[in-house]
Amino acid sequence: xxxxxxxxxxxxxxxxxxxxxxxxxxxxxxxxxxxxxxxxxxxxxxxxxxxxxxxxxxxxxxxxxxxxxxxxxxxxxxxxxxxxxxxxxxxxxxxxxxxxxxxxxxxxxxxxxxxxxxxxxxxxxxxxxxxxxxxxxxxxx
Amino acid sequence: xxxxxxxxxxxxxxxxxxxxxxxxxxxxxxxxxxxxxxxxxxxxxxxxxxxxxxxxxxxxxxxxxxxxxxxxxxxxxxxxxxxxxxxxxxxxxxxxxxxxxxxxxxxxxxxxxxxxxxxxxxxxxxxxxxxxxxxxxxxxx
Numbered sequence: 631x632x633x634x635x636x637x638x639x640x641x642x643x644x645x646x647x648x649x650x651x652x653x654x655x656x657x658x659x660x661x662x663x664x665x666x667x668x669x670x671x672x673x674x675x676x677x678x679x680x681x682x683x684x685x686x687x688x689x690x691x692x693x694x695x696x697x698x699x700x701x702x703x704x705x706x707x708x709x710x711x712x713x714x715x716x717x718x719x720x721x722x723x724x725x726x727x728x729x730x731x732x733x734x735x736x737x738x739x740x741x742x743x744x745x746x747x748x749x750x751x752x753x754x755x756x757x758x759x760x761x762x763x764x765x766x767x768x769x770x771x
Numbered sequence: 772x773x774x775x776x777x778x779x780x781x782x783x784x785x786x787x788x789x790x791x792x793x794x795x796x797x798x799x800x801x802x803x804x805x806x807x808x809x810x811x812x813x814x815x816x817x818x819x820x821x822x823x824x825x826x827x828x829x830x831x832x833x834x835x836x837x838x839x840x841x842x843x844x845x846x847x848x849x850x851x852x853x854x855x856x857x858x859x860x861x862x863x864x865x866x867x868x869x870x871x872x873x874x875x876x877x878x879x880x881x882x883x884x885x886x887x888x889x890x891x892x893x894x895x896x897x898x899x900x901x902x903x904x905x906x907x908x909x910x911x912x
Contacts, residue, residue: 669847671858671877671879671897673897673900674897674899675899676899677845677858677860677877679847679858704818706810706820708808708893711851711852711853711854712851712852713851713852713854715881715893717818717820717893719817736812736816736817736895736897738812738879740856740879742851751849752849752856752858754895754897756812756815756877756896756897757897758815758817759814759815
């Protein structure tokens with residue numbers, strides 16, 4: 631694996647989350663390959679395909695988020711020719727409508743190299759659902 | 772796009788679900804590339820990496836499933852050099868411990884071509900969580 635490619639993929643991946651944290655649709659648009667092959671699967675959502683559907687989803691998310699921060703852990707890059715995919719945990723803290731929430735999401739981000747630059751072509755994020763434990767022990771009267 | 776490659780990827784993808792329906796670990800092992808680059812993100816689970824962790828998860832799932840059937844819809848193949856990824860809905864009916872359940876899962880399956888054969892190297896499945904509606908209208912007495 632070329633360590634230069636690997637670093638560039640990691641930079642492109644971080645730029646995706648920076649654009650998300652900035653809630654900036656123009657920065658987000660520059661991260662993605664500009665054609666209808668792109669796909670985006672947000673946690674819990676149905677699949678979205680094509681430029682218009684994907685960008686409409688980001689506008690909707692940005693409009694409904696006051697603040698969001700990502701700590702990325704267990705980041706792994708796999709490189710294959712002109713394609714790379716990055717897998718990781720998104721450790722998320724966010725605020726929307728005055729309510730603070732935290733979540734852990736597992737993500738697969740696929741990038742394609744075009745003219746020496748890596749573009750996001752597919753994002754798949756899904757919630758980690760911890761095994762359920764009883765909220766409280768049965769009450770004995 | 773070479774339509775031969777496309778057909779082979781679709782066959783490899785269907786073979787993955789056939790092995791899952793058969794609950795057959797040896798068939799499942801033959802679907803995957805035999806090295807530690809493989810990753811598997813089951814719906815709601817944490818990320819699994821490497822041959823041993825991925826195959827242990829399939830054994831655990833197979834042992835805890837009586838029957839499972841997949842209807843695949845909205846299947847799309849994207850081909851890039853030696854890599855292909857398939858996205859789709861898994862419309863699942865399953866039976867475990869006498870209980871029948873249904874679910875819709877969005878999946879990303881990444882394949883790699885080695886010596887003319889396509890091997891699964893990454894599976895990411897995540898639940899579609901429908902927007903919540905009240906279970907019933909308020910009762911008026």
